[in-house]
Amino acid sequence: MKDSGEFLIRSYVGATRVARPLVRGLVHWRRIKGKEHEERWRERLGEASLPTPAAPVVWVHAASVGETVAVMPLIYRIAATGVGVVLTTVTLASATLVAGRLPRGVCHQFVPLDIAPYVDRFLATWDPQLAIFVESEIWPVTIARLDARNVPLVVCNARMSPRSFAGWRRWPALSHAVFSRIRHCLAQSDADADRFRQLGAPRVSTIGNIKFDAPVPEASRTVAEALSASIDGRPVFLAASTHPGEEDIVLDAFTRALSRNADLLLILAPRHPARGPDVAGLASGHGLRTALRSIGALPERGTQVYVADTVGELGTLYRLARVAFIGGSLNPRIGGHNPIEPGGLGTAVVAGPNVGNWSEIYEALKAESALTEVRDATELFDAVDRLVNLDNTRQRQAEAARRVVARFSGALARTQAAIDPLIDPLIVSARLARRMPGPA
Structure with missing residues (x-):
C-alpha cells in the first residue's frame, strides 16, 4: 500500500502541474465574481505581495474567520519570540478580520491554491521552517511539497467529520501517503483523533478545542x-x-x-x-x-x-x-x-x-x-x-x-506546550541571526 500510495500522490502532484492553465482561468473567474481579492489575487498563485521576514518563518494556515480567531493567540505567542509568521487564509472575510490586527513580524497572505507550481513558488519565497494548519485543512499537494522540503507539519485543533473521513477511506493508499506526512496531529476529540490515526497519521494527541480559549472578536x-x-x-x-x-x-x-x-x-x-x-x-x-x-x-x-x-x-x-x-x-x-x-x-x-x-x-x-x-x-x-x-x-x-x-477550556495551553519543542530551535536561530554582523 505504501508504494501505491507514493505513486498516487506523485501522480496527483504531477497532474496539478498540467491543470495550471485551467486553474488560473478559474482564479480569474472568481475574481470577476468578487470571490477573490481584486488587487491581491496573485497571492493565490503563490506570488508574495509583501517582503518576507528576515527571521526564521512559521507558516500558519487557517481557512476562515473562526479558525483565524482561534489561532490568533498562538500567532501572537510565536511572534513575541522574534520568530516570523506568515498567516494564510482562504476567505475575504478572514483577510478583513486580520487587517490592522497582526503584531510586528506577522504577514498575511491568501493561501496558494493546491497546485504544485503555486505551492512551490510560495514555499521558495517564504521558506517556512515549520507549518501549522488549523482544523481540517488537508491539502495533498501542499503536504507533499512540505515533506519534500523537510518542513514539519502540525495540524492543530484537528477536526475530521464523519463525511470527510468516509471520503478519505475510499482511497486508503492515497490517504495513508498524505496523512503519514503529518508530524503531529493535535485533535479536538477522541473521535477526531481516532479518524486521523485510521487514515495514517503517525502521531496523534487529543488536545481539545482551542476555540474555547480564543478571544471573541469585538468591535472597537x-x-x-x-x-x-x-x-x-x-x-x-x-x-x-x-x-x-x-x-x-x-x-x-x-x-x-x-x-x-x-x-x-x-x-x-x-x-x-x-x-x-x-x-x-x-x-x-x-x-x-x-x-x-x-x-x-x-x-x-x-x-x-x-x-x-x-x-x-x-x-x-x-x-x-x-x-x-x-x-x-x-x-x-x-x-x-x-x-x-x-x-x-x-x-x-x-x-x-x-x-x-x-x-x-x-x-x-x-x-x-x-x-x-x-x-x-x-x-x-x-x-x-x-x-x-x-x-x-x-x-x-x-x-x-x-x-x-x-x-472545556485549556486546549490552547496544551497546544502551545505540544508545539514548543518545534518552536524553540527557531527562537535560537532568530536570536543568532540578529547577532550576526551585516555585510561590510
Whole structure:
C-alpha cells in the first residue's frame, strides 16, 4: 500500500502541474465574481505581495474567520519570540478580520491554491521552517511539497467529520501517503483523533478545542458604545451566522415575537457579510423597518431589524443580545456553527438540530440544560418569547452555558506546550541571526 500510495500522490502532484492553465482561468473567474481579492489575487498563485521576514518563518494556515480567531493567540505567542509568521487564509472575510490586527513580524497572505507550481513558488519565497494548519485543512499537494522540503507539519485543533473521513477511506493508499506526512496531529476529540490515526497519521494527541480559549472578536470601543447607546436598553434577539433559508425562519419567528414584545430588536448577522443587502431586502419584504450596518447605519428607535453585515464584531453583538440563535443549524448540509462564544459571554443559546460540526459541545450544552433546540419557526418563536421575557429562565440557561464552556477550556495551553519543542530551535536561530554582523 505504501508504494501505491507514493505513486498516487506523485501522480496527483504531477497532474496539478498540467491543470495550471485551467486553474488560473478559474482564479480569474472568481475574481470577476468578487470571490477573490481584486488587487491581491496573485497571492493565490503563490506570488508574495509583501517582503518576507528576515527571521526564521512559521507558516500558519487557517481557512476562515473562526479558525483565524482561534489561532490568533498562538500567532501572537510565536511572534513575541522574534520568530516570523506568515498567516494564510482562504476567505475575504478572514483577510478583513486580520487587517490592522497582526503584531510586528506577522504577514498575511491568501493561501496558494493546491497546485504544485503555486505551492512551490510560495514555499521558495517564504521558506517556512515549520507549518501549522488549523482544523481540517488537508491539502495533498501542499503536504507533499512540505515533506519534500523537510518542513514539519502540525495540524492543530484537528477536526475530521464523519463525511470527510468516509471520503478519505475510499482511497486508503492515497490517504495513508498524505496523512503519514503529518508530524503531529493535535485533535479536538477522541473521535477526531481516532479518524486521523485510521487514515495514517503517525502521531496523534487529543488536545481539545482551542476555540474555547480564543478571544471573541469585538468591535472597537467607540463602535460598541455607539451601538449600545442606539439600542438604549431594548431587548435584543440575535441571529448569528445565518445561511439562506434560515433568515426566513428567523424573520417569521421574530414577527410573531413582536406581537408579544413590540420593543424587541432583531439583529441579523449573516454568515457571509456580502449577503447583507439581500438579507436587508428580505427583512423589508416582511414589512419590517430595517437598517444596514455596513453603510454606517445604527438601529434607531423605530428600527426593527438591524443587519450586521460586518466582520469581527460578533462578540459585541453577543454582549448586547439576550438570546442568540446560532445559524447553520437548521440546514443539514452546514452542520451548525460555534456556540462557544455566546455560551461564554452569558447569552442564552438557541440552535437547530443539525450541529454535526460541533456535536461534542452541543451535546454537553443539552445535557446541562444550557441550550434550547428548535426545529422550525414556531419552536424558535416559543424559545425567543420565553428567553427574552423570563429573566430567571434566561439567566439559568446562560449560567449553565458558562459552566460548560469553562469545563472545556485549556486546549490552547496544551497546544502551545505540544508545539514548543518545534518552536524553540527557531527562537535560537532568530536570536543568532540578529547577532550576526551585516555585510561590510
